[in-house]
Each structure stands twice: as structure tokens, then as C-alpha cells.
Amino acid sequence: MNRTDDRLLPVLLICAQAAVWPGAALAQGTVPDGSALLVAALVAGPVTAALALRRTYPVVALMVIAVACALGAGPLPTGGTAVLGTAGVALALFTVATERDTFTAVLCVATLAAWQLAQNITLNGLSDRDGLDLVLTAVLYAAACGTGLFVRRLRHARQAAEHLLKRAETERHRLPAVERRRMERELHDVSAHHLTAVVVTVGAASGLRERRPELADEALEFAVETGREVTRALGSVRAPAPSREELPSPEERLKALVAGFRRLDQPVDFEIDPLPDGAVADAAYGIVREALTNVARHAPGARTTVLCHYGDTRTDVVVTSAPPPTGVVAHGAGLGGGRGTGFLRSRAREAGGTLTTGPTAEGGWEVRATLPGRTAAPVEEAVPPSYRAAQLVAAFGLFAQPLLGVVVIRDGSASAGSQVSAGVLFALLAAAQAVALLWLRRAPGWARGALLGLALLWPMAMTVGDYSGPVLLPPTLSTLATCVALADLKGRGELRDQPPQARTYRLPQVPLSFFPIAAVAVHATAVTTAVLHRGTPLPTWVVAMAATAGTALVVGAAHYGGAVRRKHDRTTRATQTQHLATWTEAAVRDAWAERQRIAAGLETTVLARTADMIAEAHAGRLDATATRAREALAAMRALLDTVRDGETGGADLRPQPTLQALDLLAQQCRATGRDIEIRLTDRVPDRLPTEVDLAAYHAAETLLATGDDEPAVLELDAADGTLTLTATGVPGAAGAAVRERLTARIAPLGGTLTAGPPGTVGLRLPLAPAVEEGER
Secondary structure, three states: OOHHHHHHHHHHHHHHHHHHHHHHHHHOOOOOOHHHHHHHHHHHHHHHHHHHOOOOOHHHHHHHHHHHHHHHHOOOOOOOOHHHHHHHHHHHHHHHHHHOOHHHHHHHHHHHHHHHHHHHHHHHOOOOOHHHHHHHHHHHHHHHHHHHHHHHHHHHHHHHHHHHHHHHHHHHHHHHHHHHHHHHHHHHHHHHHHHHHHHHHHHHHHHOOOOOOHHHHHHHHHHHHHHHHHHHHHHHHHOOOOOOOOOOOHHHHHHHHHHHHHOOOOOEEEEEOOOOOOHHHHHHHHHHHHHHHHHHHHOOOOOEEEEEEEOOOEEEEEEEEOOOOOOOOOOOOOOOOOOHHHHHHHHHHHOOOEEEEEEOOOOOEEEEEEEEOOOOOOOOOOOOHHHHHHHHHHHHHHHHHHHHOOOOOOOOOOOOOOOOOHHHHHHHHHHHHHHHHHOOOOOHHHHHHHHHHHHOHHHHHHHHOOOOOOOOHHHHHHHHHHHHHHHHHHHOOOOOOOOOOOOOOOOOOOOOOHHHHHHHHHHHHHHHHHHHHHOOOOOHHHHHHHHHHHHHHHHHHHHHHHHHHHHHHHHHHHHHHHHHHHHHHHHHHHHHHHHHHHHHHHHHHHHHHHHHHHHHHHHOOHHHHHHHHHHHHHHHHHHHHHHHHOOOOOHHHOOOOOHHHHHHHHHHHHHOOOOEEEEEOOOOOOOOOHHHHHHHHHHHHHHHOOOOOOOEEEEEEEEOOEEEEEEEOOHHHHOHHHHHHHHHHHHHHOOEEEEOOOOEEEEEEEOOOOOOHHHO
């Protein structure tokens, strides 16, 4: 909601309150006195202001509204604060649930309900309706709070999806650059060590040929061996193993950075968790490097602590330095440009996090960054325990406030005899249903059984407590809890029509879930029992049919609502998965095109001249070997210049990735928060048939693009002329759409698809092309 809506809702509530009172009284010809109108205006003013500021100060606004309505309820007639005391408080509770954490929202609901009950008992004494009033109040507040928590969870899920897609888009542009830098680094190593050594060795042997002729044979032999090593090294550059790269991990890079500052006599302690390669790791490295540089510049010799904790929802990077030792001169204090802190904040912001800097209590300096974690969810600041303790103390003080006076228990309103109040029984049943709802996700079977069993106890409570109010109210309250459970289970997909498990016999499968049918039967029985016990002129079968129809309508609405939510969640997740798969595919294709572009340059220039060098060395021609070595080195340097320029000729005709691009696929998945491991056995051939190579890669890409979050392992093996690809940790691959795509990929090649344990899928592709029946 925007600010206009925040101002509009309080105005609408004031208009609704004015229509209820004094509007209804005026319509009947009764004119309220001036004192009542003054009290109503004094109540409406703070309530309106609090509702307008509820998003900025939600808890304070809730307290102001509750207290103002409670103070105005005494002097005002019935209905004087009906709208503001119900809809206004519910709106404030909804805002607390959406803007604050779950602990604060639940604490506000419990405290407010208990405070209102204690205040009512203090002012009016204990009566039989107090329990029922508490149930009705708790239902209203719980509905407002639950709706707010649901909206907050949806908002956080949407933000997490946006962060994940943003991270994927960032990595989509980053992966080709990372691949270019990797190949540039390895090509530089080859040129700086191998080819340069050949040029120097052969040149030295050529110059000393007259005095030391034996050096020529040694130089030629060295040229042959080094040329073969260059060929092998360049082959690994073109097609690295698709397992985890042997490059330094982000954790190793951070430790090496700390070790470098230690060599500068900077005492640095560290505690660094393993990080996946990606934008978050790059941001953490840059923040730590800049922070340590600032310490060495402004506080040389100060003891520094580096903490890097990688969690599910957040990554905490903290660099804390102590005050510099006495007498130490900061020679580098004036070397900075004053823009380091701004660069740190921008680096954290680009990674989807936040950064704060400031002095410590001991006189040092602290840099604290909060970055996304594994799930890319929006980062939230941790609440200190002292704040929680203060919340509990404030809640207890508010609850105890009405009890400070003398509790008035009027004999006229107290229950006669020793009969148990119906309101108390209703409150106990509602509490038991609330406990069952809390256990719905941990033990859904037991929770459903408890809800159905408790529903049958409400008519008994009406009879035992001699309830004389509306006969349909208690059964309706019990139905609400069951409908909430039904909608939640259906929305999470736990009430689906699944095929029976493998067994020696099969029972007929009911097309509908058992729980909705049982809920209709149980609650219809409860309603029928309550109505018949109260007495009605209608026949029993009419009451039973009406109760069944009404209950079926309510349960069906809950079931439909859960199904709509499930469909919406699946559509949203499918859209997110599709976008994520699109970014991943584009990233891998761009990086693969970059690799192939550089590999093509290796094929036509460096490798060809290296092969000529080896041939000349085998022939014993020392001068020709030196010439070919220089040509290979010049070609390597020219290729390095091309790589640095990042030219992407022919980008419109990007080559299709093969299994040699699995390392890029795994790297992209790890960078977006999912741990992927790829295992290749030694039996997998270096060169596969093109159609098998392409189909196997696309199958692996499909398996990893199912939207799952858990770690996955892809294992490839070859035996008896068949390539086997086994994927574990991919429960989404059990879907019919994924299986159809996989089958369409491998069926033309004669491949087969098998399903193992949950989350495991196996593919078998013949290495020899399948022969059609008409070609035999």
C-alpha cells in the first residue's frame, strides 16, 4: 500500500463508525448528548492518527488504538467503538504481522487478548460469557495476525525470488568473463613458462653450438617434451574436467589474503566458512581486502579479526580492528582518496546486501556487511536477546495492569452452583484446536485427527455448560480451525491424488482426499447434534441434509481456496524456474562460446605452430625449432591480446554446449546458491558421438533446471557401449513435464529413462547410433 491508502483506510473506518453510531441512533430519532459526542471525537482522533502511522510505528499504533477504544467503551453507549475496536484493532494487528517478525506479532495477539479479558473481568466481574468472548476475540485477532503473517511470507518469498533472479542475471553476465579470465590466466602460464623456456633453451644451445655441441641434442629433446606438455596443457584449457575446478576456492582466496597481510606484520585472526564461487564471494573478498587495507593504512599493527559466516539466509562479513599500538605512525593515512567506504557499500549493494561501518566501544573500527546466503532470501537483522526480554517484560506489564486494582466478582453475574461455564469449555476447546494447528506441519496426520475429534466435543460442551446462545455459533467456530488446516494442507500440496505405493495388492483409490470428506461428515454431525439437542420443529433428515449441505459448502470453499493458492504458487514457481533456467542456459552458452572462440584460435595458431616445433625438433633442425618456438610464442601473445579485448565474433552463431561444458553449468548453479557436484569416471571416452554428447548435456541441463534447492550430484559412466547419467537430489525430475522433455531428448538415440529412489533419475544412452528398422 502507498501513503494515500494509509490515509484513506482510517477515513473509511471513521465513516463506518459514524454510520454505526451515532448515525443509526440519529436515523431512529435519538440525538446523542454532547458529552458522548465529545468522548467519541476524543477517541476517534488518536485512533485515526495511529492508523495513519501504523506502518511506521505498528506496535505503538496498536497499543494506542486498543487503549483509546477501551477507555471510550465505558462512557459511550453500545456500538460507540464497535468499528474502531474491532476493524481498527484488527487492521493494526495485520500491520504488526506484516511489518514485524513472527515473535512480535504472536506476542501482541496473546497480550492484547489477555489484557482485554483481564480488563473486562476487572470492570464487570466474572461471568459465564467471558470464555466465549475470549474465544471470539482470539479468533478475530488470530485471523488478522495469520493473514498478516501470510502476506509477509508471500512478500518475503517474492523478494527472495527477485533476489535469486537478480543473482542469476548477475552471474549470467559474470560467467563468460570468468571463463575468459581463466583461459587468459592459463594461456599466460603456458606462454610464460613452457614456450618461453623452449625459446631460451634452444636459443642458448644455438649460440653455444660450436663450443658445446651436446647442448643441441638436449635442447631438441627438451623442445619435444615441452611441446607435448604444451599440447596437453592447452588441451586442458580447451576442455577442463567438469568436476570441481582446481582453482583456489573463495575460502582459500580469503585465507591467502589474510596471510599476505600477516606478512606485512599485521596481526590478523580469522574465522572463514566455505563460500560458493559467485557474486557473494567476490563481494566478500573485496570487502575484506578493502577493510584490511584501511587497517594497514590508518592503524598499522592493530590486531584485526575477520569473520565470514555463510548461512542459509544470510552471509555475515565482519572485519573488526583494535586501536593501533601506542607510538605507531600511520605512514599511509594520507594515501587514500576517501572513496573506499562508498565503494564498499556499492559492492555490498550490488550483491544484494547492506554494509555499515563505525567505531567500536574499545576505540577500534568495524566493517560489517550482510550479504545473501544460500537461498538468496532478503537479509534480516538479527534481534538481540535483550530486545526479546524487553518485549516480554512490556507484555507482562500490560497484562498485569488491569489486575493491579481490586478484582470485582459480582455475585449476580457469577455462575450459580458448581456447574462449569460453557465459555470456559469453549475456550479450552479453542486452545486445543490452536495447538493442533501449530503441529499441523510437523505431524499432519495426528493434527487432522485431533481437529476432527475436537469438533465432536463442541456439542457436548454446549450441553454440559448449558449454553443458551446462538446454536450455530460454537459449531461454526470449530469448523474454522478445520477449514484453516484444510486450506493449508491443500495449498502446500499434501492433499493430492497420488498413485498407490507398490505392494502385492491394490485397494480401490478414492479420487478425492479422505480429509475433506471426513471433515464434512464430522462437522455436519456436530451441527445436527447441536440443533436437535436445542430442539427444532424440522424433521431430523431435513436438519441433517441442511447441515451437510452447509458444511460441504464451507469445507468446499476452504478446499477451493487451498487449490487456488496451490495453483498460484506452482505458477509463480514455474515462472521463476523458467527465468532461472533461461539465465543459466544463456550464461553457459555465452561462456561456452567464449571458450570455443579461444579454442579455435588455439587450434589454428598456437597448436599448429607447436606441432611444427615438435616436428622440427624430431628432425634435428635446431634453428628451425627455435623459429617455430618463437612463432608459437608470438601466436600465443597475439591470442592473449585477443582474449583481453573480449572480441566475440560470430556471437549470433553460438555453438551448442556439450558435456565439456558441465563445469560451466555446475559453476553457474553454485553461484546462484545450489551445490552441484559432477563426477566422471575414467571409462567415459574423451570424444563422444556428437548426438550423444549434445543429448547428454541437454539432459543434465534439464535435470538441474527443475527448480529444486537441495544439493545435487551428476555422475557419468560408460560401460558396454552405453553412457549412463545418474542424477541424485533432483526430486522435481519426477514430474511428468520433465520426464517428457527427457524422453524426447534421448528416445531418438535409443536411450532409456529409469527412476530410482525419490530424487534419483537415471539415463542410458547407447554410444553407437541406433539403427532404424528400415535401414537394416
